[in-house]
Amino acid sequence: MTLSAQSLTPSFDLSLAPLPGTTARLFSPPRLPLAPPDLLMTVPTYNEAENIPGLLERLTAQGAVVGVLIVDDRSPDGTGEAVKSFQKAHAAHVYLLERLDNRGRGPAGIDGYLQALHMGAPLIGEMDADGSHAPEDLPGLLKALTSGVDGVIGSRLVPGGREEGRTLARRLLTRAANLYIRALLGLPYRDTTSGYRIFRRELLREIPWTDLISRGPSLLQEILLIIHKNGHRLAESPITFRDRVLGESTLNRRILLDSLRIVLAFREKYGAVRGKEGEK
Numbered sequence: 630m631t632l633s634a635q636s637l638t639p640s641f642d643l644s645l646a647p648l649p650g651t652t653a654r655l656f657s658p659p660r661l662p663l664a665p666p667d668l669l670m671t672v673p674t675y676n677e678a679e680n681i682p683g684l685l686e687r688l689t690a691q692g693a694v695v696g697v698l699i700v701d702d703r704s705p706d707g708t709g710e711a712v713k714s715f716q717k718a719h720a721a722h723v724y725l726l727e728r729l730d731n732r733g734r735g736p737a738g739i740d741g742y743l744q745a746l747h748m749g750a751p752l753i754g755e756m757d758a759d760g761s762h763a764p765e766d767l768p769g770l771l772k773a774l775t776s777g778v779d780g781v782i783g784s785r786l787v788p789g790g791r792e793e794g795r796t797l798a799r800r801l802l803t804r805a806a807n808l809y810i811r812a813l814l815g816l817p818y819r820d821t822t823s824g825y826r827i828f829r830r831e832l833l834r835e836i837p838w839t840d841l842i843s844r845g846p847s848l849l850q851e852i853l854l855i856i857h858k859n860g861h862r863l864a865e866s867p868i869t870f871r872d873r874v875l876g877e878s879t880l881n882r883r884i885l886l887d888s889l890r891i892v893l894a895f896r897e898k899y900g901a902v903r904g905k906e907g908e909k
């Protein structure tokens with residue numbers, strides 16, 4: 630059964646959130662499922678038009694509990710249009726946050742979380758659009774959340790976790806980056822560079838979103854450090870990570886080096902996790 634946006638339960642808000650420093654528009658589907666989503670996955674996108682239809686099909690197939698918020702920076706390849714076509718054809722919780730300025734993976738990630746918090750889903754997560762993060766791993770992540778933890782990281786580096794289609798050098802880079810981050814920040818998680826994760830909304834509300842250092846992918850570690858320092862504990866659930874098949878990576882050497890350097894700035898600002906604090 631479906632109904633129009635106006636009649637959806639008031640606990641799920643379909644208006645645009647205040648997004649400091651960003652001008653944006655929110656596009657909702659013309660028809661919605663009856664119940665609001667339990668989980669809203671935010672997905673930053675830049676030139677992912679080829680990947681969007683398959684991703685949305687697979688995500689919404691995970692059940693009515695899963696909603697999707699695509700956070701697109703007006704990709705020239707028509708990613709936004711691909712989302713709107715899906716919205717027209719399906720009564721599913723698929724939303725498009727179209728950001729008109731302030732381009733970048735970091736600010737897009739922050740705006741995604743702010744919009745998702747504003748909408749009101751009890752669980753909020755993030756994942757990439759390039760097929761690296763399989764929607765079919767979501768049930769496993771949600772199961773890990775039932776064990777009383779405050780969030781879950783989809784992890785390549787716990788037993789059962791894997792990276793597929795990547796060269797040995799690239800897999801070693803994942804491990805080396807994680808060792809470096811662990812050594813410097815003391816976070817007790819194996820895969821702090823994984824962009825596939827889910828949190829309870831309460832702990833995301835405590836994050837000072839307008840006062841973060843990160844402008845790029847290091848946002849992933851900054852969020853984990855703040856959450857951990859706030860006393861919350863996360864589980865790690867195994868995922869099978871697949872290297873991007875379609876489209877182009879936005880990762881380059883400069884972004885990578887910046888990400889390593891910024892870890893030192895986190896240590897300076899927040900301090901490393903120490904002793905008992907580092908226990909899960």
Ligand SMILES: Nc1nc2c(ncn2[C@@H]2O[C@H](COP(=O)(O)OP(=O)(O)OP(=O)(O)O)[C@@H](O)[C@H]2O)c(=O)[nH]1
Nearest residue numbers: 673674675700702733734737757758873878879880
């Ligand atoms: N909104 C927005 N999304 C972005 C931007 N840059 C990257 N993304 C998205 O962020 C996600 C991760 O980007 P990727 O290019 O896959 O980067 P990566 O996973 O670190 O690198 P690969 O290993 O090459 O896949 C993807 O869904 C991208 O489309 C941006 O400037 N704005």
Ligand SMILES: [Mg+2]
Nearest residue numbers: 757759761873
């Ligand atoms: Mg990727």
